[in-house]
Amino acid sequence: MKDNLPRLSASPEPWTRYRTLIDLCGRSEKDPDVVSARIAMLADPLVHSLMADLRGWPGKALSSHKSSSQVYHKLAFLSDIGIHSDDPGMPEILAAILALRDDDGVLCIGQRQVETAGNTVASKNIWALCDAPITMAAVAKMGLSEQPDFVRAATFLVNLGRDNGWPCRLSADAAPWRGPGRKQDPCPFATLAMLKLCAAVPALSQSVEADAGAHALLDLWQNSRELHPYMFYMGTDFRKLKVPFVWYDILNVTDTLSRDPSVRKDPRLQGMMDVIRAKALPDGTYAPESDWKPWADAGFAHKGDSSDWLTFLILRIEARLRA
Template structure:
């Protein structure tokens, strides 16, 4: 992937020096949990000693149940103390697990334990809003799935073909499809699938159409659904005559990158979308 080397070097150095800065909001795209994913897209892998150090840092901090831990700072309004605390939520733990599996640690017993725990955390409609903080309460209906947690969990299992036909994976895919079906009616946990969701955006950090299809395209069951086909058609309709894609929404954290503007094609965004379309 054509990601600017100088800017990537800054992210690489930041992730190397990460020392547990608290997550105060999960859409902080400058944070470690998101930036390690960009390193993977840029082609850094297990052959890189720095990436191994990052992996070992994640592996060294795990709950007894199996979740990899982060430092979180949850406000009292949502059941936290307002102070930095070690713990996990279903919108950070799977991101760390995905990184480790992509790095080739799926046979590590600590990673196996984390995979099993993520399976145990599933519900009949995907993955709900859960974490290690007993009093935490997200902004949604208790019985709803969390769209972001479900997407992140499916992202983990997209790397593990042996689980692709398991009921908990099918349930997660169905939850996303259901969300698409009711997209004109309501949001789920403040996540919508309307106009903003459908804008082309990169990196695939959050809940948007490119991220969702990038995950779902790895599952044969998902590719057979009408909802997936409709999302793919929307993306295809935005291809330029030259075969490129122009960002329609940007993360301000990436201002100055080729995907941090909305005026011209982005090679990074185009590469990701074309990789998706090659799998359809």
């Protein structure tokens, strides 16, 4: 890791410089180099563009949760790089996000017209377990992780967990739907999303449900040739390195699991990390093996090109696993 710290600490990507100094070098937020990197990050055109996209929250409805253009994936990236709730432009964005909740306080990205008593029609906010936890994890990381109403809503979602992870689940007012799988099976992506939320909320990070979810994903890895619930596979495409975090892939799963100290020594997680390590370039950096087309202007996401951000993410996982 030390060989690439100078490179990452001087990266032209200000978010990579900022997170490297904080997460890998142990610098304080008050350190002059950290302050400089953060100022540059907040002024970066990509950050401004993503914030502009979020100002119309929830924006145009997109049918696929896998689309990297989904607003909650953009919000998640901003939280990953360290954008705070009080950074310029964020209070207005978060106000719009927090205004769209259901009766349990869960953050939503859509609405549905529902017939109520007396044959009247009401607009109801709706969510799915493959979007709400991503939004809520991002908001938690931006500074709301201990706000009581927020924790209660997150706890409501956590309590939907079972001994094999989280199911395919929608809010009560959403149109009836379930993915292509058995009702008793866990949804791998919903489980991944919920583990992100658990990791972002201290009161939930060591919950029984979080432990069950982590082991559910590890079991799927161990039995990846036989188990493919809801048609989520862990084969060739799953094992390709890809940034930013959007879907169910080896880097996203490994990064999320590495946040849980209780599974860091698990040989199944170490096995996933071995697959990632084998992809290192001769200089110790890493290159995406696939890319998200809407992120083409983000220099760190180009397929085949050495990526400072991707390299940082992998080195941070390594640091967690050594802790």
